[in-house]
Amino acid sequence: MINGDNPWKPCFVIKDYLGVAMTAIQDTPVASLIKDNFIIFNVAVEVQKCIEYLPSGVAVFFELKHFKPKKHKKSLKCYGFLERDEIKPGAAVLELYQKPIDYRRRKLKLLTVKALYLHLHLTLHTM
Numbered sequence: 001m002i003n004g005d006n007p008w009k010p011c012f013v014i015k016d017y018l019g020v021a022m023t024a025i026q027d028t029p030v031a032s033l034i035k036d037n038f039i040i041f042n043v044a045v046e047v048q049k050c051i052e053y054l055p056s057g058v059a060v061f062f063e064l065k066h067f068k069p070k071k072h073k074k075s076l077k078c079y080g081f082l083e084r085d086e087i088k089p090g091a092a093v094l095e096l097y098q099k100p101i102d103y104r105r106r107k108l109k110l111l112t113v114k115a116l117y118l119h120l121h122l123t124l125h126t127m
Helices: none
Strands: 008-015 033-035 038-040 059-068 073-083 090-095 117-122
Touching (some): 059 117, 073 117
């Protein structure tokens, strides 16, 4: 499926270890391609905070939401996150966890027992 009735709506937000938002939720473009077990976004997004100045204990949360036509609302399917010390240039592979989202990162439950990951390529810009 290429766009069309694409139900997948990704977004990300930076939260501290208490779950307090350090940024507003930032929506990203919808998937450009859905094929087999893959959802491909192939877009660049920019975090609206300077990573170097974020305190320790924060994480960037990536949320994958889908639209439920019968209920006319978006619902969280799964999420992954990068801890502050894991944010480095290059490839990053995040485990995906099932809802409800745990911004404090205490009670995490994998989405599936299968090997299912969010693959990212990180580029850091320095000031």
